[in-house]
Amino acid sequence: MKPSLDWQHDIDAIVVGASAGGVTALRELLGALPADFRPPMLIVLHLPRHRPSTIAEVLGAYCALPVYEACDKQRIERGSVMFAPPDYHMLVEDEASVALSLDEPVLFSRPAIDPLFSSAAAVFSNRLLAILLTGASTDGSNGLAAVRRAGGTAWVQAPEDATASMMPAAALAYAGAEAVLTLEEICQRMRNRA
Amino acid sequence: MRDQEAELRDLEIRLLLEAVYLRYHYDFRDYATASLRRRMTQAMMKFGCARISDLQHRLLHEPALFSQMLQYFTVQVSEMFRDPGYFLALRQHVIPVLRTYPSIKLWVAGCSSGEEVWSLAILLHEEGLLERSLIYATDINTEALKAAAGGRFDVANVAGYSKNYQASGGKASLGDYYTSAYDGVIFDRSLKKNIVFADHSLSTDSVFSEVQLVSCRNVLIYFNRALQDRAVGLFRDALVRGGFLGLGNKESLQFGTHADAFEPVVREQRIYRKIAP
Structure with missing residues (x-):
């Protein structure tokens, strides 16, 4: 168990996955990030595939950091939040950039959480924090397992605290986690960076 | 700090790509790493290999396996009129310029199974330009090229294509262009009279013609920056001054070395549009 993290030194990036109920949860999470928060945050929220998304603008209004939707080979900037665009998977290409892909949807979703988490694990290994939030899907289970295999840290929203419990419950059963937390506890850790 | 297992796997991937290049002359060495890792892992499972080195061994000794793997690596199933706004913009902003040329050459680079080529042919036909157009549809995958030339698409997808087509400013009904055949639809042969399907690699081949439009959508996302620069360099060289380049809607020239050659x-x-000479 790693109950606390030294943010300045241990974490180079944070990946977040959310599905049903995710907009509300992410609004709280992004709202909790202090303006001097350094690790870049990469997010997959399951989205309708065939229309442009306004999620980055909408949630950007609640966040002290710049929030934007990724383009291919977009640079990963410290102190920023990046969303996967609709109908593309977002992968971590290297420590400095993401890559998009039109590979098959995973569990009917594109973007999907597994490709983001797995690709981030391959690049950041033990310097990665993965957070899996509410959702009615089993996406994220494989990705979370990959994160933990690579030595990264997994936080999962407590199923009873989630709007939709299936995704966190499935991931806990399949991959386990370093911590099972309520959304408020996750937000608190962000605020305290502890 | 990366763990040793991850380092080893990346080393094995590099060796496999080198082996594939030497043995089959397909060059994936500058493909984007994250996607390659993902597909290699999937290929290992699909072909029952415990390690990437085992997959490499089999690929070297079994050409049939390589051709299966090639499908796996390169075939991107697209949609006809994917991103209707793109085709609408072609109609509104590019067609009027193309119309001023006595003969028009277009290049669909990385055409895969052909959805975009056929869409473009329909668009040109409706604008009255297909007769004086020549479309080069290129890909590295000859099986995909064969499928593209067949112009046959799964009937399950046609409703979605029709919706895209209408949203793209289509002037008729998509149904006017195909006939049903079992569980598929086959597009009108006359549309492909002016399409040349050809084997061409953005990694290893050079420019083969001067063109007024290059459409290369969601191909560059699979390349690393160096290979993206090579490909965009080919497009720049192939385009006439003032010629057009269309990319996928999450692709951008801004991170590459040729950004200044286009506006x-x-x-x-x-x-x-190409602005440099």
Whole structure:
């Protein structure tokens, strides 16, 4: 168990996955990030595939950091939040950039959480924090397992605290986690960076 | 700090790509790493290999396996009129310029199974330009090229294509262009009279013609920056001055070395125009 993290030194990036109920949860999470928060945050929220998304603008209004939707080979900037665009998977290409892909949807979703988490694990290994939030899907289970295999840290929203419990419950059963937390506890850790 | 297992796997991937290049002359060495890792892992499972080295061994000794793997690596199933806004922008901003040329050459680079080529042919036909157009549809995958030339698509997808077509400013009904055949639809042969399907690699081949439009959508996302620069360099060299380049709607020239050679025409649809000589 790693109950606390030294943010300045241990974490180079944070990946977040959310599905049903995710907009509300992410609004709280992004709202909790202090303006001097350094690790870049990469997010997959399951989205309708065939229309442009306004999620980055909408949630950007609640966040002290710049929030934007990724383009291919977009640079990963410290102190920023990046969303996967609709109908593309977002992968971590290297420590400095993401890559998009039109590979098959995973569990009917594109973007999907597994490709983001797995690709981030391959690049950041033990310097990665993965957070899996509410959702009615089993996406994220494989990705979370990959994160933990690579030595990264997994936080999962407590199923009873989630709007939709299936995704966190499935991931806990399949991959386990370093911590099972309520959304408020996750937000608190962000605020305290502890 | 990366763990040793991850380092080893990346080393094995590099060796496999080198082996594939030497044995089959397909060059994936500058493909984007994250996607390659993902597909290699899937290929290992699919072909029952415990390690990437085992997969490499089999690929070297079994050409049939390589051709299966090639499908796996390169075939991107697209949609006809994917991102209707792109095709609408072509109609509104590019067609009027193309119309001024006595003969028009277009290049669909990385055409895969052909959805975009056929869409473009329909668009040109409706604009009255197909007769004096020549479309080069290129890909590295000869099986995909064969499928593209067949112009046969799964009937399950046609409703979605029709919706895209209408949203793209289509002037008729998509149904006017195909006939049903079992569980598929086959597009009108006359549309492909002026399409040349050809084997061409953006990694290893050079420019083969001067063109007024290059459409290369969601191909560059699979390349690393160096290979993206090579490909965009080919497009720049192939395009006439003032010629158009269309990319996928999450692809951008801004991170590459040729950004200065182009200016945006319809920025949100990723349609650019060559400004440099």
